[in-house]
Amino acid sequence: MSDVTRRQVLATAATGALALGRPAVLRAQSKEPIHIGTLCPLTGAGGSYGPDMQKAIVAVAERINKAGGIYGRPLVLFHEDDQTNPEAAVRAARKLIDVNKVVSMCSTWASAVTLAVKPVAVEGKVFYLSVSGADAVTEGNHGGYVARTQPNTRLQAQVYAKWVLTRKEVKRVAYMALQTPYAAPFGEMFSGVLKTGGLTISDTLIYEDKKPSYRSEVTRVLATNPDLIMLSCYTPDGTVMAKELYRAGYKGAVLGPAFAVNAKFVEGAGAEVAEGIWAIDPAPSFDAPAYKQFAAAVPQADKNPYAAQSWDHMTLIGLALVAGKGEASGTVIKDNLRTVSNPPGTVVTSWEEGAKLLREGKKINYEGASGSCDFDAQGDILSRPFGAYQVRKGKIEQVSIINP
Amino acid sequence: MTGYLVAIATLVGIRALLALGLNVQWGFTGLVNLGVVAFFGVGAYTAGLLAVAGVALPAAWAAAIVASALAGALLATVALRLREDYLAIVTLGFGEVLRLFLLNEAWLTRGANGITGIPRPLRSWFPAHYDLFYLGLVLGCVALIYLALERLRRSPFGRALRAIREDETVATVAGKNIVRFKVQAFVIGAAVAGLAGILFGHYLAYIEPNMFVPQETLFVWLALILGGSGNNRGAILGAVVLLGLLEGSRFAKDVIPFLTGVRLAAAQQMLVGLLLVVLMIKRPEGLLPERAP
Amino acid sequence: MSAQYLFNGIVTGGILALPAVAFSLLWKLLRFPNFAVSAYLTVGAFAALTANRGLGWPLASAWLGALAVTALVAWLVDRVTFRPMRARRPFSLAIASIGVTFVLENVIRFVWGNDFRAYDVPVTRAMTWAGLRIGREQLDILGVAVALMLLAQIFLTRTRLGIAMRATADNPPLATVKGVPTERVIGLATLGGGALAGGAGVFLGLDTSIDPLLGAGLIISVFAAAILGGIGSAPGALAGALIVGIVEEVGTLVIPPTYKSAIGFFIILVVLLVRPTGLAGART
Numbered sequence: 001m002s003d004v005t006r007r008q009v010l011a012t013a014a015t016g017a018l019a020l021g022r023p024a025v026l027r028a029q030s031k032e033p034i035h036i037g038t039l040c041p042l043t044g045a046g047g048s049y050g051p052d053m054q055k056a057i058v059a060v061a062e063r064i065n066k067a068g069g070i071y072g073r074p075l076v077l078f079h080e081d082d083q084t085n086p087e088a089a090v091r092a093a094r095k096l097i098d099v100n101k102v103v104s105m106c107s108t109w110a111s112a113v114t115l116a117v118k119p120v121a122v123e124g125k126v127f128y129l130s131v132s133g134a135d136a137v138t139e140g141n142h143g144g145y146v147a148r149t150q151p152n153t154r155l156q157a158q159v160y161a162k163w164v165l166t167r168k169e170v171k172r173v174a175y176m177a178l179q180t181p182y183a184a185p186f187g188e189m190f191s192g193v194l195k196t197g198g199l200t201i202s203d204t205l206i207y208e209d210k211k212p213s214y215r216s217e218v219t220r221v222l223a224t225n226p227d228l229i230m231l232s233c234y235t236p237d238g239t240v241m242a243k244e245l246y247r248a249g250y251k252g253a254v255l256g257p258a259f260a261v262n263a264k265f266v267e268g269a270g271a272e273v274a275e276g277i278w279a280i281d282p283a284p285s286f287d288a289p290a291y292k293q294f295a296a297a298v299p300q301a302d303k304n305p306y307a308a309q310s311w312d313h314m315t316l317i318g319l320a321l322v323a324g325k326g327e328a329s330g331t332v333i334k335d336n337l338r339t340v341s342n343p344p345g346t347v348v349t350s351w352e353e354g355a356k357l358l359r360e361g362k363k364i365n366y367e368g369a370s371g372s373c374d375f376d377a378q379g380d381i382l383s384r385p386f387g388a389y390q391v392r393k394g395k396i397e398q399v400s401i402i403n404p
Numbered sequence: 405m406t407g408y409l410v411a412i413a414t415l416v417g418i419r420a421l422l423a424l425g426l427n428v429q430w431g432f433t434g435l436v437n438l439g440v441v442a443f444f445g446v447g448a449y450t451a452g453l454l455a456v457a458g459v460a461l462p463a464a465w466a467a468a469i470v471a472s473a474l475a476g477a478l479l480a481t482v483a484l485r486l487r488e489d490y491l492a493i494v495t496l497g498f499g500e501v502l503r504l505f506l507l508n509e510a511w512l513t514r515g516a517n518g519i520t521g522i523p524r525p526l527r528s529w530f531p532a533h534y535d536l537f538y539l540g541l542v543l544g545c546v547a548l549i550y551l552a553l554e555r556l557r558r559s560p561f562g563r564a565l566r567a568i569r570e571d572e573t574v575a576t577v578a579g580k581n582i583v584r585f586k587v588q589a590f591v592i593g594a595a596v597a598g599l600a601g602i603l604f605g606h607y608l609a610y611i612e613p614n615m616f617v618p619q620e621t622l623f624v625w626l627a628l629i630l631g632g633s634g635n636n637r638g639a640i641l642g643a644v645v646l647l648g649l650l651e652g653s654r655f656a657k658d659v660i661p662f663l664t665g666v667r668l669a670a671a672q673q674m675l676v677g678l679l680l681v682v683l684m685i686k687r688p689e690g691l692l693p694e695r696a697p
Numbered sequence: 698m699s700a701q702y703l704f705n706g707i708v709t710g711g712i713l714a715l716p717a718v719a720f721s722l723l724w725k726l727l728r729f730p731n732f733a734v735s736a737y738l739t740v741g742a743f744a745a746l747t748a749n750r751g752l753g754w755p756l757a758s759a760w761l762g763a764l765a766v767t768a769l770v771a772w773l774v775d776r777v778t779f780r781p782m783r784a785r786r787p788f789s790l791a792i793a794s795i796g797v798t799f800v801l802e803n804v805i806r807f808v809w810g811n812d813f814r815a816y817d818v819p820v821t822r823a824m825t826w827a828g829l830r831i832g833r834e835q836l837d838i839l840g841v842a843v844a845l846m847l848l849a850q851i852f853l854t855r856t857r858l859g860i861a862m863r864a865t866a867d868n869p870p871l872a873t874v875k876g877v878p879t880e881r882v883i884g885l886a887t888l889g890g891g892a893l894a895g896g897a898g899v900f901l902g903l904d905t906s907i908d909p910l911l912g913a914g915l916i917i918s919v920f921a922a923a924i925l926g927g928i929g930s931a932p933g934a935l936a937g938a939l940i941v942g943i944v945e946e947v948g949t950l951v952i953p954p955t956y957k958s959a960i961g962f963f964i965i966l967v968v969l970l971v972r973p974t975g976l977a978g979a980r981t
Contacts (some may be wrong), residue, residue, distance in 0.1 A: 436788050446732065482966070482970070483966075485967075486969055486973070487787050487973075488786075488787060489724070489728075489729060489730050489788070489791065490924070490969050490973070492788060492791050493730060493920050493924070493965060494962075494965060494966060496917075497917055497920075497961070497962035497965060497966070498962070500917065500958060500959070500962065501958075501959045501962050504955065504956055504958060504959050507955070508953065508955045508956065562838045578962060622795060622799070625795075628791070636961060666806060666807075666810050666811055667807055669806075670803040670804075670807040671803070671807060673799060673802075673803045673806075673959040674799070674800050674803040674804060674807065676799060677796045677797065677798070677799030677803065678796070678800055679796075679799035680792065680793070680795070680796030680799070681778055681793050681797060681800065682798035684782065684789055684790075684792055684793040684796065685778065685781050685793065688785070688789060692745055
């Protein structure tokens with residue numbers, strides 16, 4: 001059966017591609033496929049995360065199709081590169097919505113891209129999931145068509161600060177951040193909590209991406225004698241900064257986001273440089289069942305939390321479609337999102353598990369690879385445990401759980 | 405499908421305006437400007453910031469065009485006496501510095517967050533087919549600018565610009581005030597780019613600094629050289645063909661499954677670069693070569 | 698403390714100097730600013746990466762390999778693209794060189810992807826000397842850069858081909874009349890310029906990390922160094938690179954680091970407005 005379905009899917013995918021603009025041909029078939037669009041950043045600043053995100057989405061969609069699809073309707077994915085460029089992403093989103101007739105789009109990364117695509121998605125009544133952190137992403141009236149799996153900046157900054165306050169040896173903290181939409185608001189929130197807690201902020205420095213050297217930035221920050229440096233970075237600039245701190249003889253603590261301090265980071269900076277660096281994430285607990293399935297299916301994306309979020313995006317869309325009884329539209333997905341993601345309900349950790357219970361008429365609560373995936377009314381992820389990690393002997397090990 | 409084609413046509417119209425603006429500078433007058441994106445950005449940001457602050461749109465738009473023209477005048481007065489190879493570098497740098505300014509002066513520009521919720525003009529008048537109305541607005545602007553620039557091209561002023569382009573010395577001997585003509589041409593081009601910026605910002609309803617990167621300038625140049633510099637119709641055609649190529653490769657990908665992800669994007673951009681090189685070598689006059697007025 | 702910034706600047710200047718000299722000489726010789734120098738840096742970095750990570754060569758041999766590969770790539774680009782356009786106005790060539798940059802960057806992206814990478818060499822702690830932190834890699838980079846600069850200078854002033862090259866740069870028609878084989882000289886200069894840029898790309902990758910946009914981040918600073926030094930002057934470009942490097946690093950103290958890229962631009966503007974011939978200009 002699964003073999004037949006698979007061939008069928010390939011055949012429909014091919015017809016779909018050739019029959020662009022002629023949806024009538026598709027409608028004639030008994031099991032009409034459901035179209036989903038991906039908008040991961042394959043190029044531009046997000047280019048080092050996007051390809052794995054797309055692979056995670058493909059892996060989930062293949063599993064869903066192998067298991068018979070949504071009430072027999074196969075999923076067909078249409079991939080577009082958002083280029084980490086808002087205008088290119090808008091063109092791509094228009095194409096996905098108007099030409100490919102997708103009912104849902106997922107996994108843009110940069111906040112700027114998500115903010116540009118958002119009005120297009122809302123206008124087209126297409127359900128839209130992203131991994132972007134800027135507060136504006138879920139603000140305003142979007143009719144529920146927008147949600148994200150990345151906690152907002154305020155929550156993240158508070159968690160980081162709270163963790164720093166538990167380190168009794170830390171008295172002076174420096175904040176170094178790559179110029180991003182959240183660099184400044186994160187810094188204000190983070191520094192505010194630490195100052196209230198009685199710590200000193202020794203320096204705040206926002207740096208430009210892609211500079212040939214950060215030597216003097218490091219010199220300036222080290223001159224203020226911090227015990228801990230909060231490094232708000234992405235992987236590429238973070239490794240350069242970590243190497244520079246190491247060369248400059250810095251022996252204090254470094255804390256970064258776990259989406260930057262990952263396996264690629266350790267490989268790029270070298271195990272010796274990365275040794276002892278702390279990282280925090282609204283994270284997948286690596287032991288969670290959904291995470292293990294994700295890591296087994298997309299091994300190269302291991303420890304890329306955005307890919308884990310993409311995995312959850314596709315799973316959530318798939319479950320919401322099942323909850324909608326196979327009827328496919330953006331409205332059905334947004335109306336059923338919280339039914340499948342939030343408590344109450346039996347905890348499920350995969351699409352197969354959830355779909356089975358849903359068909360039996362039971363309530364479910366998906367616990368994903370990136371976390372518990374519970375959404376508030378505005379589409380923001382509800383507060384959930386964060387993980388603290390440390391690079392030890394070249395491996396990233398979880399050391400504690402922080403509850404906000 | 406129509407919705408998508410309307411969206412693409414709108415963006416083509418905006419690119420065509422940029423190419424028309426550059427045509428006044430490079431095509432008519434021979435002035436190098438690798439900072440097109442700066443004037444595009446000044447227009448978009450001035451209009452966007454004022455509109456969000458509640459200024460009436462006509463006033464905001466007028467201010468935006470004036471601001472782009474002023475930015476053009478500023479750069480032109482400082483840089484136009486330089487040799488063209490230096491001018492290339494200075495204008496390129498100007499575009500980058502403007503982007504850094506937009507990114508870092510958050511008190512004025514809202515920094516890396518960008519401006520969200522830029523109002524869409526006359527939105528409530530067209531509840532059903534707003535995108536069509538906006539396309540009409542953009543195409544109307546293109547037509548208007550095209551007609552105006554055609555007039556300018558045939559006027560004595562246009563002839564003077566060409567004379568400067570062909571031979572500055574002769575033009576000087578003929579009693580032309582070269583610098584004034586050059587500055588005027590540069591300012592007109594900057595104002596047209598500013599208009600394109602206004603339409604861009606109100607169309608997307610959101611702008612942010614990294615939309616205004618040097619690569620955008622490169623695309624405008626490519627459109628103009630492809631279409632035919634010196635020829636206004638060429639500028640428009642170039643924009644159509646270029647975006648057609650970029651969008652067309654999108655569909656090629658849906659049929660050629662083995663070319664995926666990063667490789668596809670790389671191949672696409674490789675082709676853009678290759679096209680530019682081949683055009684420069686084989687057909688520098690473009691698809692529609694310049695004609696005598 | 699400020700001595701530390703000065704030293705940081707000298708190292709940055711050392712890296713900048715190689716592409717700045719290449720860019721400056723090629724500009725003078727071919728009469729257009731060759732934007733593709735930025736892609737040559739990236740080509741060099743990736744060539745060495747392939748040798749180092751892929752073939753397991755030690756970095757020193759990988760570096761030599763990168764010199765050869767980049768020289769060859771630069772020569773091919775010149776042969777295919779710029780040679781048919783020699784008689785055109787400078788700006789047409791500059792635009793073509795932007796196209797070349799785009800092609801090379803994306804060939805690299807096509808093969809290696811977008812991920813950033815690093816060479817297989819350990820990072821070492823800096824030595825402390827008289828209160829100054831001096832990194833070993835930085836010292837190596839500086840040493841090799843100075844040696845290369847000396848070699849280039851000796852070549853240009855002491856060898857027949859080098860002198861012919863300068864003659865061609867100063868006055869191409871006259872050089873042709875005097876029997877200088879112009880195309881051979883240009884070919885040689887392109888090979889040399891490519892090698893210098895490729896070598897610098899490896900240094901940059903060693904100092905930071907390697908990705909397809911490696912060279913793009915440096916290009917305004919390279920332009921600034923070449924213009925400041927006076928187009929066509931190798932010692933001028935070296936001095937220009939040191940000054941740009943130092944101003945960029947010391948500038949961190951005075952202006953927000955997010956404006957680092959703007960520093961190069963303002964140097965260019967000021968030099969062009971005040972003294973368009975650059976530092977070395979008075980002599981020619």
